[in-house]
Amino acid sequence: MARLVMKFGGTSVADIDRIRNVAQHVKREVDAGHQVAVVVSAMSGKTNELVRWCAELSPLYDPQEYDAVVASGEQVTAGLLAIALQTVEVTARSWQGWQLPIGTSNAHGSARILDINGDEIVKGFEDRGEVAVIAGFQGIHTETGRLTTLGRGGSDTSAVAIAAAIKADRCDIYTDVDGVYTTDPRVVGKAQRMDKIAFEEMLELASLGAKVMQVRSIELAMVHNVRVFVRSSFDKPEDIDPHGTPPGTLICDETEIMEQQVVTGIAFSKDEAQISIRRVQDKPGVAAAIFGPLAESNINVDMIVQNVSADGATTDLTFTVPAADYQRANDVLTKSKSQIGYDRIDGATDVAKVSVIGIGMRSHAGVAAQAFKALAERGINIRAITTSEIKFSLLIESAYTELAVRTLHSLYGLDKA
Amino acid sequence: MARLVMKFGGTSVADIDRIRNVAQHVKREVDAGHQVAVVVSAMSGKTNELVRWCAELSPLYDPQEYDAVVASGEQVTAGLLAIALQTVEVTARSWQGWQLPIGTSNAHGSARILDINGDEIVKGFEDRGEVAVIAGFQGIHTETGRLTTLGRGGSDTSAVAIAAAIKADRCDIYTDVDGVYTTDPRVVGKAQRMDKIAFEEMLELASLGAKVMQVRSIELAMVHNVRVFVRSSFDKPEDIDPHGTPPGTLICDETEIMEQQVVTGIAFSKDEAQISIRRVQDKPGVAAAIFGPLAESNINVDMIVQNVSADGATTDLTFTVPAADYQRANDVLTKSKSQIGYDRIDGATDVAKVSVIGIGMRSHAGVAAQAFKALAERGINIRAITTSEIKFSLLIESAYTELAVRTLHSLYGLDKA
Numbered sequence: 100m101a102r103l104v105m106k107f108g109g110t111s112v113a114d115i116d117r118i119r120n121v122a123q124h125v126k127r128e129v130d131a132g133h134q135v136a137v138v139v140s141a142m143s144g145k146t147n148e149l150v151r152w153c154a155e156l157s158p159l160y161d162p163q164e165y166d167a168v169v170a171s172g173e174q175v176t177a178g179l180l181a182i183a184l185q186t187v188e189v190t191a192r193s194w195q196g197w198q199l200p201i202g203t204s205n206a207h208g209s210a211r212i213l214d215i216n217g218d219e220i221v222k223g224f225e226d227r228g229e230v231a232v233i234a235g236f237q238g239i240h241t242e243t244g245r246l247t248t249l250g251r252g253g254s255d256t257s258a259v260a261i262a263a264a265i266k267a268d269r270c271d272i273y274t275d276v277d278g279v280y281t282t283d284p285r286v287v288g289k290a291q292r293m294d295k296i297a298f299e300e301m302l303e304l305a306s307l308g309a310k311v312m313q314v315r316s317i318e319l320a321m322v323h324n325v326r327v328f329v330r331s332s333f334d335k336p337e338d339i340d341p342h343g344t345p346p347g348t349l350i351c352d353e354t355e356i357m358e359q360q361v362v363t364g365i366a367f368s369k370d371e372a373q374i375s376i377r378r379v380q381d382k383p384g385v386a387a388a389i390f391g392p393l394a395e396s397n398i399n400v401d402m403i404v405q406n407v408s409a410d411g412a413t414t415d416l417t418f419t420v421p422a423a424d425y426q427r428a429n430d431v432l433t434k435s436k437s438q439i440g441y442d443r444i445d446g447a448t449d450v451a452k453v454s455v456i457g458i459g460m461r462s463h464a465g466v467a468a469q470a471f472k473a474l475a476e477r478g479i480n481i482r483a484i485t486t487s488e489i490k491f492s493l494l495i496e497s498a499y500t501e502l503a504v505r506t507l508h509s510l511y512g513l514d515k516a
Numbered sequence: 517m518a519r520l521v522m523k524f525g526g527t528s529v530a531d532i533d534r535i536r537n538v539a540q541h542v543k544r545e546v547d548a549g550h551q552v553a554v555v556v557s558a559m560s561g562k563t564n565e566l567v568r569w570c571a572e573l574s575p576l577y578d579p580q581e582y583d584a585v586v587a588s589g590e591q592v593t594a595g596l597l598a599i600a601l602q603t604v605e606v607t608a609r610s611w612q613g614w615q616l617p618i619g620t621s622n623a624h625g626s627a628r629i630l631d632i633n634g635d636e637i638v639k640g641f642e643d644r645g646e647v648a649v650i651a652g653f654q655g656i657h658t659e660t661g662r663l664t665t666l667g668r669g670g671s672d673t674s675a676v677a678i679a680a681a682i683k684a685d686r687c688d689i690y691t692d693v694d695g696v697y698t699t700d701p702r703v704v705g706k707a708q709r710m711d712k713i714a715f716e717e718m719l720e721l722a723s724l725g726a727k728v729m730q731v732r733s734i735e736l737a738m739v740h741n742v743r744v745f746v747r748s749s750f751d752k753p754e755d756i757d758p759h760g761t762p763p764g765t766l767i768c769d770e771t772e773i774m775e776q777q778v779v780t781g782i783a784f785s786k787d788e789a790q791i792s793i794r795r796v797q798d799k800p801g802v803a804a805a806i807f808g809p810l811a812e813s814n815i816n817v818d819m820i821v822q823n824v825s826a827d828g829a830t831t832d833l834t835f836t837v838p839a840a841d842y843q844r845a846n847d848v849l850t851k852s853k854s855q856i857g858y859d860r861i862d863g864a865t866d867v868a869k870v871s872v873i874g875i876g877m878r879s880h881a882g883v884a885a886q887a888f889k890a891l892a893e894r895g896i897n898i899r900a901i902t903t904s905e906i907k908f909s910l911l912i913e914s915a916y917t918e919l920a921v922r923t924l925h926s927l928y929g930l931d932k933a
Contacts, residue, residue, distance in 0.1 A: 156600045171592050
């Protein structure tokens with residue numbers, strides 16, 4: 100017997116038939132003798148509808164009321180799934196965030212989970228053999244007694260946090276892909292599904308554009324060491340052997356991964372823009388003069404490259420921002436020209452960031468050097484480089500993205516046999 | 517300054533534009549200096565959609581889960597109206613049943629309100645000048661912590677109960693008609709809107725087919741002496757003088773009505789069927805033998821007429837049931853024929869019940885006799901008669917319904933000048 104959390108997103112519960120299908124997935128695990136807590140999102144489209152209504156009434160809606168409105172979507176799905184489970188003779192009941200409760204911060208619309216009381220869930224398991232169907236995405240700020248929501252993709256975070264609270268053996272994330280791949284299979288036909296990936300690697304992959312899970316939920320899983328299994332919700336429940344090993348990717352502590360590869364995945368993002376500030380005065384405080392105004396304007400600066408000054412007086416400074424913020428960043432910097440002191444701004448929006456991720460890099464030297472060589476052989480120019488312990492990222496011309504990803508995927512031995 | 521409850525039904529909050537319109541109604545009262553609690557239903561159609569989903573999953577759905585699903589509709593409207601109010605600079609917040617709380621019985625799907633804590637509403641009025649926007653129709657069973665709903669039309673009951681809890685001066689029911697009429701204006705063109713009607717009279721009118729308000733909510737208003745004002749939600753908010761007397765009908769204690777008319781209204785219902793059991797044995801226990809099985813089959817028996825036996829051994833017994841239950845009632849009685857002991861059953865579904873209501877009847881003799889005479893003059897045959905202190909009902913052939921209603925409406929001086 101294991102204790103499981105099963106999470107189903109909006110497309111998996113989009114209509115009554117799919118909710119019935121989810122019930123079969125749950126029943127399979129219950130029949131195999133497991134204790135199960137299910138976390139559900141709103142039926143797909145519902146959250147958007149509710150958000151649109153709030154925005155129609157006021158672009159500056161009260162986030163407390165927004166949360167009261169939007170949290171209703173998950174409430175509906177939880178109740179419906181409980182009914183669907185009872186219909187197939189699985190004992191089940193729904194739980195809303197405030198009923199457990201799932202205590203959160205007061206940051207309405209993007210609240211953080213502070214504390215989950217899992218006692219009632221476990222009591223349901225042990226006293227009544229009952230499946231807990233929990234509304235994801237929502238919680239309560241206990242001091243004010245008001246509903247909160249966790250922000251987009253919050254149901255993943257709910258699922259992981261509940262798994263931590265009830266000490267689940269595993270948190271299964273049912274999604275529209277059957278696992279985490281070494282890179283985007285649409286770009287590299289030879290991309291492979293990984294059986295396992297370490298939390299740190301998944302975190303880098305997720306931040307860098309792989310859209311399988313929310314970054315927040317992976318951080319949470321890492322901190323609480325919750326084993327997360329990403330699998331497909333489109334597999335037919337009756338085709339799955341509950342005692343076998345279903346297709347999917349386990350996100351876990353690196354110690355669980357016997358043979359760690361040097362490189363586990365390649366991520367990329369085309370939504371990047373490059374800004375180079377030419378002949379900036381090379382003196383203390385100039386970085387603050389540049390990045391301060393950008394931060395105030397809520398522009399997320401990513402790769403920053405500053406060369407050592409050649410003339411001792413001025414230097415060039417290059418960084419990237421999301422492509423959507425490119426014009427705004429230019430405006431901010433132009434306005435601050437006199438305070439910063441620079442010659443001119445160059446920029447480009449036809450750039451892409453390619454990242455190579457692998458925990459094994461920590462103990463292997465020269466991993467990045469191999470990449471520089473392989474890309475140079477293909478005539479791909481590298482505009483900027485940043486590195487961390489377990490990844491490095493390269494800024495290149497975006498036309499070369501697919502070529503670069505394929506080249507690196509082969510180079511590090513990730514191609515499917 | 518007065519303290520008001522304003523209740524808006526599903527059609528009044530059917531879309532974002534109508535919710536904005538409701539906000540203007542509320543703002544008008546707030547600007548006039550009143551303390552306001554608003555009770556809202558779900559957007560029209562939403563509750564039906566949620567109910568349908570539950571029923572699709574299982575005709576025998578768990579009523580606890582049904583309540584969790586269905587209560588979400590009012591939650592959405594309450595949050596949206598709070599946003600709409602803030603947009604027009606009215607301080608407001610939403611309250612769900614469990615937040616106040618509104619404590620109810622455990623009868624999921626048709627729970628009774630047991631206790632409302634109005635402290636937070638009043639605190640909002642007095643400390644923050646805040647409008648309370650309360651989700652109608654829902655509550656919480658505090659022992660189990662589960663959501664409950666009050667059954668169809670429950671928002672009227674919520675509104676009256678909240679008015680009682682916060683000692684409101686008046687409970688305004690905004691609906692699609694502009695008040696209570698002496699009879700159905702579609703049948704009698706000369707029907708008049710009443711300025712005032714006593715609780716007891718309204719109770720009779722509501723039970724007898726006038727669909728303005730739920731019977732339960734009027735009972736509650738009578739017990740707690742909550743003055744209820746029925747008015748139209750289609751009046752333009754800007755056309756209403758908050759200090760004037762708007763069109764509508766006040767339902768109140770009879771002592772508030774200076775000059776009580778003998779008859780205040782005529783109600784009628786065509787959804788009736790008549791059953792006559794011929795030559796029933798006239799002995800103790802026979803009524804139980806007839807009505808026991810009907811009650812067990814959940815068939816609501818209304819008018820019962822039993823003549824004094826002529827031969828001392830058998831008698832005829834006539835009663836009415838809802839037309840929809842006619843066949844079922846016949847089947848039940850046929851099955852019990854040997855236990856009951858009777859000759860045969862006659863029946864008719866082409867019958868209608870016409871009722872004349874008025875508190876003044878208590879002190880006026882001969883009111884019913886006038887009706888018998890007037891109907892006889894029109895050739896309308898009376899099949900059965902029942903009377904109570906403040907009303908009498910006549911069973912007639914349904915083809916004569918409109919004629920009878922118009923005749924009685926004129927007879928008792930209710931025609932508009």
